[in-house]
Amino acid sequence: MTRGTPPAHPPEDPPRVLLWRWRRNPLRRRSDLAQAWIGLGLLLAVLAALPAAVLWAGHTAHRHHTATAQKQKADWRHTSAVLVRDAPRHPEPGSHEARKTLYPATVRFTDPRGQTRTAKADVEPGLTAGSTVRVWVNAEGRITGPPLTTEQIRDRVIGSALLAAMAVPLLGAAAYGYAHRRLERHNLARWDTAWAETAPRWTTSR
Incomplete structure (x- = not known):
């Protein structure tokens, strides 16, 4: 009765020596x-x-x-602007989401040079044409966000x-x-x- 050949085992990886580069050995x-x-x-x-x-x-x-x-607080102006067209209405008027939602709408305002301009500004939903909103205008006369807060x-x-x-x-x-x-x-x-x-x-x- 012949004995079976035991299955070959894969060679085991040699153990890793911690900080081996600091240890003296002939192979270093x-x-x-x-x-x-x-x-x-x-x-x-x-x-x-x-x-x-x-x-x-x-x-x-x-x-x-x-x-x-x-610099923003010194150069920018918080001024009034008038809606040219009605702002979109929120699907759920009076809801908590509606109070936080803003829509882009066309407004008319006066820039720091005294010229009348129109631009897009984010306003509350449902405002009608002719409504007054407050916007920030930078030194170049463009509508921008408020100055950086603390x-x-x-x-x-x-x-x-x-x-x-x-x-x-x-x-x-x-x-x-x-x-x-x-x-x-x-x-x-x-x-x-x-x-x-x-x-x-x-x-x-x-």
Whole structure:
């Protein structure tokens, strides 16, 4: 009675050694140690730069948007405009949704130069032609939204700080990836040189 051949098992992956680039061993190359130092240096740089970048981005954004809001308040006018045509009616008049819904409608207003102009403005539904609404007009005489509020400035400052918080680690990762590729190319070039020197000794002529 013949014994069956046991099924072949796939080779197991060798265990990964933590921080192997820092451990002395015959297979460790100089480039491995260099990559370890580069990774450590970039990690420390990211940790040091992260809070500074967040504070700088937040401060810069706050200063910029605050100055923008002040300029808007100084240059823009909150003036009256008259509807040229009836505004569309909401399908559910008097509902909570209707009180929050605005429709674009043609209005007539006087710009900062004293000229009468017409433009589109968002108005409440159901207003009839001749109704008066309040609109914001910028220095060029175009209808615009209201100047930036404190809440809008705060949201933009937070957004800028978050972008900085994401950008610093991404830049660190990109720098590490670039260094890794350069070291790999260096290793491949050394392997090619070593093989060119070794191959002739392995080749037998007949």
